[in-house]
Amino acid sequence: MSATIFEKSHIGRGGIRLPKHQVQDAINLPKSLLREEKAKLPELSEFDVVRHFTNLSKKNYSIDSNFYPLGSCTMKYNPKVEERVANLDGFANLHPHHITNAKSNFIQGSLESLKILEDDLKEITGMDAFTLTPEAGAHGEMTGIMMIGAYHKKRGNKKRFVIVPDSSHGTNPASAAMVDFEVITVKSDKNGAMDVEAFKEAINDEVAAVMMTVPNTVGLFNPGIKEICDIAHSYDALMYYDGANLNAILGLIRPGDIGFDVVHLNLHKTFATPHGGGGPGSGPVGVKDKLIEFLPDLRVGYEKQKGYFIKEPSPYSIGKVSPFFGNYMISLRALVYMQTLGKEGMINVSRKAVLNANYILSKLKNYLDVPYDTFCMHECVLSAQSLYKQYHVSTLDIAKYLLDFGIHAPTIYFPLIVHEAIMIEPTETENIDTMDYFCQKVIDAVELAKNDPEAFKEFPKTLPISRADETKAARSLNIRWQED
Amino acid sequence: MPYTPHTKDDVQAMLAQIDIEDEQELFDSIPQELRAKQFELKDGLSEFEVYENFKELANKNETSKVCFLGGGYYDHIIPSAVDALSNRSEFYTAYTPYQAEASQGTLQALYEYQTLICELSGMEVTNASMYDGGTAMAEAALMAIRITKRDKIIIDIGVNPIYIKIVKTYLAYHDIKTVVMSLEDKLDSLLDANTAGYIFQNPNFFGSIEDFTSIIEALHVNKSLAIMSAYPIALGVLKTPGEMGADIYCADGQSLGNYLGFGGPSFGILATKQKYVRNLPGRIVGMTNDRDGKRAFVLTLQAREQHIRRARATSNICSNQNLMTLRATIFMSLLGKEGFAKLALQNYNNANYLLSELKKIENIKIFNRSPIFNEFVIETPLSGDEFLDKMSQRGFFAGLKLESLFENFEKRILVSVTEKRTKAQMDSFVSSIKEVL
Missing domain, CATH: 3.40.640.10 (Type I PLP-dependent aspartate aminotransferase-like (Major domain))
Structure with missing residues (x-):
C-alpha cells in the first residue's frame, strides 16, 4: 500500500490536543487579512499518523539496516551517543x-x-x-x-x-x-x-x-x-x-x-x-x-x-x-x-577505511574492469564496461541487482571520466563478513550477466517497487497530491 | 578502537587477500615530505565520559526561563510522535533517495511534505527544501533574476534583517543592485524597468500584518516578481502568498516541529508558480509508476541540478534539510486541518491578550500600527540591555533587542508569544514589567 496520507484522511479526525485556551478571543481581523478557507491538511488520529510514517520508514534502506558502499559519500555507522x-x-x-x-x-x-x-x-x-x-x-x-x-x-x-x-x-x-x-x-x-x-x-x-x-x-x-x-x-x-x-x-x-x-x-x-x-x-x-x-x-x-x-x-x-x-x-x-575517537581512533579510521577498500578491490578485480590497477585509498573505482559491451548488462543493472540482496547500490556513473563506473567506499565501520557477502553478490551478478543477461531487466524484485518510470515522472509532472 | 570491527585475524586475512604484509604499504604512494607535520588531538574517551562532558556543557546554556523571544525562531509545541517517528533510524540514517526502489519511505514523505507546503501557502509547487529561511530567500532572489533577466532586487525593511544579510552575501558576486527600502521609502519610487523582484514579509519582522495584494498587482504591471516571506504558523489563519498572488514564497520551517537548536538545523521553504518550476533550485520529488504500473515516487527534474548540469545548474545545492522536512510533515499531519488553524489562532489570541495588557502600562509605547499576529514591538524607558537583564532576573527571556539589528531602535524590544504561554505566565510577565519600569 502506498496510499498517501491525504487518502487516509477522514473529516473530523484529529491528531493532538492543544493547550487549553485561556484568554479571550482577540477582535477578529478584517477579512482582507485572512485566508479564505482552512489549509487542507489531512485529518488523522495520532495513531494513524504513527502507523503511516512507521510503515513508510520500512520502505527505506538505511545505514542501520543495510550496507551502503557509496563511493564519495562515506556512509559509516553513526554512533548513538x-x-x-x-x-x-x-x-x-x-x-x-x-x-x-x-x-x-x-x-x-x-x-x-x-x-x-x-x-x-x-x-x-x-x-x-x-x-x-x-x-x-x-x-x-x-x-x-x-x-x-x-x-x-x-x-x-x-x-x-x-x-x-x-x-x-x-x-x-x-x-x-x-x-x-x-x-x-x-x-x-x-x-x-x-x-x-x-x-x-x-x-x-x-x-x-x-x-x-x-x-x-x-x-x-x-x-x-x-x-x-x-x-x-x-x-x-x-x-x-x-x-x-x-x-x-x-x-x-x-x-x-x-x-x-x-x-x-x-x-x-x-x-x-x-x-x-x-x-x-x-x-x-x-x-x-x-x-x-x-x-x-x-x-x-x-x-x-x-x-x-x-x-x-x-x-x-x-x-x-x-x-x-x-x-x-x-x-x-x-x-x-x-x-570518542581521539587521536589514535581517528588515525585508525583512515587506516581501516583504506584497508577495507583495498580488500574489496582485491576481491573484485578479476571480475570487473579495473581502470587504475594500483592500491586505492578509501574507495575503489571499477567499471562494468566489458560486461556492457559483451552482454549489455550495465552498471545500473548491477546496482539494481544488488538492491535485491539488501545492499544499497554503490555510486554509479561517477566519476564521469570512467565509463560504466562503479565506485565503492565501504568505510572503516564495515566488518569482513559484510564485505565478503557484498563481493560475492557482485561476483554472482557478473556470472548472471554472462549466463542470463535478460534477467537483469527484472531487478529489483523484492523491494516496495520495481524500477520506476523516471521519464514519465519528468514529462507528466506530479509533485503534489491533488484530489481529482 | 571504537566503531571499527576488525579483529587481528580479520586484518591478517585481509592483508593476505590484498597480498601485502602490513597495512602501511597501502600508503606508500604518499611521499614522506607530504605527510602530516603534526596531529595533536586528545585521547579518545568512553561514551560515558563524553556524555558527561557534554552534559556539563549543556548545563552552561540557559534554557529554563519563560520564553517571549521569537524573531523568526519560536518556542512552539512539538508533539512526542514527531520525535518518535523522525528518530527511527530507517529515516535518519538513510542516504539521499537517488535509488528510488530503496527509498520509497523518504520519497513519499517528501511528496507529502511538498503537498502540505502547497496547501498551507496556496502556492502551486515547491521543492524538497533549502537550508534555511535566509538562504531560501537568497535563492528566491536569484530565481527572480533568472526569470526576469533583470538586475535589481528591492527588499522591504520589514524582512528579517538576518535574511537580508544573507541575500546580500549571495548577490554580492553578481552584477545586481540590492536596495533595502526604509520605513519612509515608497515602493513606487524604487520600482523601475530593471526591478526583478520585491521581497517582503508578512507578518513583517515587527509582527504587523498587511494585505499585499494590490502591491503585488502593481509589481506584475511592472513585470517584476513578488517574493513573499511568511511565518508558516501564521498561514494557519492569514491570507496566503498564493491568495495574494505572490510569485515566490520563502520561509524558515523551524516553527513546524523543529527544535530551536541554537538556530539549526531548520529548513528553508521555497515555493512558486507552476510556470517557474524549472527555475526552482534543489530536489523535487514526483509521483510516477514502476514497471508494473504500481505507484512510485522518484526525484525528478534532475536536469536542473548540479550533478547533471554542473556550472549551469539552477544552484549548487546538493542536499535538502530532509530530516527537518520529515518532522514538519509529521507535525502538520498530527495537527491536521482543524488543529493547525486552531494553533495559529491561539498564537494570535495569546499575543493580542498580552499586547492589550501591556497597552495599559503608561510608560510602554507600542510601535505597531497595523494588527499583529504573534509578535509586536514595545518601547520602554529602559535601555534594551537593562530591560532584558532585569526581566531575566525575574525568569523571562523578555524579547529581542532590536537595536542590535536596526538603526535608531534603542529601547525597542520585539516580544513574541506562542501557544505554549499560559495566561499565568503572561500575567506574571506584565507584573514583572511593571516592577522593573
Whole structure:
C-alpha cells in the first residue's frame, strides 16, 4: 500500500490536543487579512499518523539496516551517543537570538563547543581558522569561493576563472558559478589524476582558484599535488581542498601542510553524523591566515575574563551565509564523535577505511574492469564496461541487482571520466563478513550477466517497487497530491 | 578502537587477500615530505565520559526561563510522535533517495511534505527544501533574476534583517543592485524597468500584518516578481502568498516541529508558480509508476541540478534539510486541518491578550500600527540591555533587542508569544514589567 496520507484522511479526525485556551478571543481581523478557507491538511488520529510514517520508514534502506558502499559519500555507522547528546535540553532548546541580544552568558556551553570544534578541525587539517556557519558541503564550497573572490578583490587582482579537474564533483563547478566565476575543466591523465601538463596550459593570471579533491574522486592520491600547488601560487591562484575524501587521510596528510589555502569538510561524511535521508549536513570551511579577515559572520572568541563571546566581524568579511552557526546541532554531533575517537581512533579510521577498500578491490578485480590497477585509498573505482559491451548488462543493472540482496547500490556513473563506473567506499565501520557477502553478490551478478543477461531487466524484485518510470515522472509532472 | 570491527585475524586475512604484509604499504604512494607535520588531538574517551562532558556543557546554556523571544525562531509545541517517528533510524540514517526502489519511505514523505507546503501557502509547487529561511530567500532572489533577466532586487525593511544579510552575501558576486527600502521609502519610487523582484514579509519582522495584494498587482504591471516571506504558523489563519498572488514564497520551517537548536538545523521553504518550476533550485520529488504500473515516487527534474548540469545548474545545492522536512510533515499531519488553524489562532489570541495588557502600562509605547499576529514591538524607558537583564532576573527571556539589528531602535524590544504561554505566565510577565519600569 502506498496510499498517501491525504487518502487516509477522514473529516473530523484529529491528531493532538492543544493547550487549553485561556484568554479571550482577540477582535477578529478584517477579512482582507485572512485566508479564505482552512489549509487542507489531512485529518488523522495520532495513531494513524504513527502507523503511516512507521510503515513508510520500512520502505527505506538505511545505514542501520543495510550496507551502503557509496563511493564519495562515506556512509559509516553513526554512533548513538551523538543523538543522546543532541537531545539534551540545554542544546535542543537553546534560542539563537541570545546571540543577537549579545547575551553570551546564556550560551557559554554552545560557544565553548564551537570553539573546541574549530580548534580540533584546525589541527586535523593544518588550517589556521574555521567558519562553522556553512550548512552543507556545497554551501561550504560556495563560502570558500566567495572568500577567494574577496581576497582577490582586496588585492586588486583581476580574476575570472576557477580550475577544476574533469573528475570533480558537480558541486565544484556549480559552486564556482554561484560566485560568478567561469570554470576551466582540466582533463585527467591515465592514472586519473589531474594532468600536470594540461594544468600548466590552463593556468593563467586570471585564475582565482584551483579546486582539488585529495585523494581524488577515483580514490587515488595525486603525486603531482605539491607541484600543482606551487604553480597555482606562482599565479596568485589559491588552492581549494574539497574535503569529500578526508576519511582517507586523517592523521596522514593535512591539506594545510601541502599548500591548500581553503578547505571545506563534510562533517556528515568523515565525522559520522547521520545523513537524514539527504540532509542536514554541515560544511565548515578552514582557511590559512591570509584569508581569516574574509571569514563569514559569526565567529567565536575566548578571553579569560570574558569567557566565550561572538567576535566583531572583520570589515572584509564576506558577510552571513547562514542565520547563525549553520546546522549547529549537526556540528555538535560531529564533535561528540571526534571526542570518542581521539587521536589514535581517528588515525585508525583512515587506516581501516583504506584497508577495507583495498580488500574489496582485491576481491573484485578479476571480475570487473579495473581502470587504475594500483592500491586505492578509501574507495575503489571499477567499471562494468566489458560486461556492457559483451552482454549489455550495465552498471545500473548491477546496482539494481544488488538492491535485491539488501545492499544499497554503490555510486554509479561517477566519476564521469570512467565509463560504466562503479565506485565503492565501504568505510572503516564495515566488518569482513559484510564485505565478503557484498563481493560475492557482485561476483554472482557478473556470472548472471554472462549466463542470463535478460534477467537483469527484472531487478529489483523484492523491494516496495520495481524500477520506476523516471521519464514519465519528468514529462507528466506530479509533485503534489491533488484530489481529482 | 571504537566503531571499527576488525579483529587481528580479520586484518591478517585481509592483508593476505590484498597480498601485502602490513597495512602501511597501502600508503606508500604518499611521499614522506607530504605527510602530516603534526596531529595533536586528545585521547579518545568512553561514551560515558563524553556524555558527561557534554552534559556539563549543556548545563552552561540557559534554557529554563519563560520564553517571549521569537524573531523568526519560536518556542512552539512539538508533539512526542514527531520525535518518535523522525528518530527511527530507517529515516535518519538513510542516504539521499537517488535509488528510488530503496527509498520509497523518504520519497513519499517528501511528496507529502511538498503537498502540505502547497496547501498551507496556496502556492502551486515547491521543492524538497533549502537550508534555511535566509538562504531560501537568497535563492528566491536569484530565481527572480533568472526569470526576469533583470538586475535589481528591492527588499522591504520589514524582512528579517538576518535574511537580508544573507541575500546580500549571495548577490554580492553578481552584477545586481540590492536596495533595502526604509520605513519612509515608497515602493513606487524604487520600482523601475530593471526591478526583478520585491521581497517582503508578512507578518513583517515587527509582527504587523498587511494585505499585499494590490502591491503585488502593481509589481506584475511592472513585470517584476513578488517574493513573499511568511511565518508558516501564521498561514494557519492569514491570507496566503498564493491568495495574494505572490510569485515566490520563502520561509524558515523551524516553527513546524523543529527544535530551536541554537538556530539549526531548520529548513528553508521555497515555493512558486507552476510556470517557474524549472527555475526552482534543489530536489523535487514526483509521483510516477514502476514497471508494473504500481505507484512510485522518484526525484525528478534532475536536469536542473548540479550533478547533471554542473556550472549551469539552477544552484549548487546538493542536499535538502530532509530530516527537518520529515518532522514538519509529521507535525502538520498530527495537527491536521482543524488543529493547525486552531494553533495559529491561539498564537494570535495569546499575543493580542498580552499586547492589550501591556497597552495599559503608561510608560510602554507600542510601535505597531497595523494588527499583529504573534509578535509586536514595545518601547520602554529602559535601555534594551537593562530591560532584558532585569526581566531575566525575574525568569523571562523578555524579547529581542532590536537595536542590535536596526538603526535608531534603542529601547525597542520585539516580544513574541506562542501557544505554549499560559495566561499565568503572561500575567506574571506584565507584573514583572511593571516592577522593573
